[in-house]
Amino acid sequence: MKFVKGAPLFFCLLTIVSVHLYADQDYSNSFTLDKNYSFQIVENLASNAIKFSPLGKNVFVKTYGFNGKACIEIKDEGPGFNSHDKKNIYRKFQQLSAKPTGGESSTGLGLSIVKKFVDAMDGVLKLKSEERKVACFTIEFEKK
Secondary structure (H helix, E strand, O other), X not given: OEOOOOOOOOOOOXXXXXXXXXXXXXXXXXOEOOHHXXXXXXXXXXXXXXXXXXXOOEEEEEEEEEOOEEEEXXXXXXXXXXXXXHHHOOOOOOOOOOXXXXXXXXXXXXXHHHHHHHHHOXXXXXXXXXXXXXXXXXXXXXXX
């Protein structure tokens, strides 16, 4: 999977959340990543952002190269994470404080899978979040 040439966004939205996709058009920042892991990482983070965002809010998916790194950023305008959530966020079957806005179910596995796959690809997973305002996951991969 070529990193910058467009991530396949892959799911249908039956909700009123606006999804904005941005890709770095500088193809000199092109990276090759494991397509199965990359797909699952973006799918889990983007679907969580949609699932937990209130109606009328936005989700942003951005890919770019920066300082020799491939970066994927998924940001939402949902409820964010409180301090307790942040301590337990990557544990298997962890049910966090936020509830899906459309009554969807949640197994508590998605973020643990994201962390496992990012680690397997020698990446770095970062979270910036303000409770009741926003969550932004950034994944960085070193160019190899």
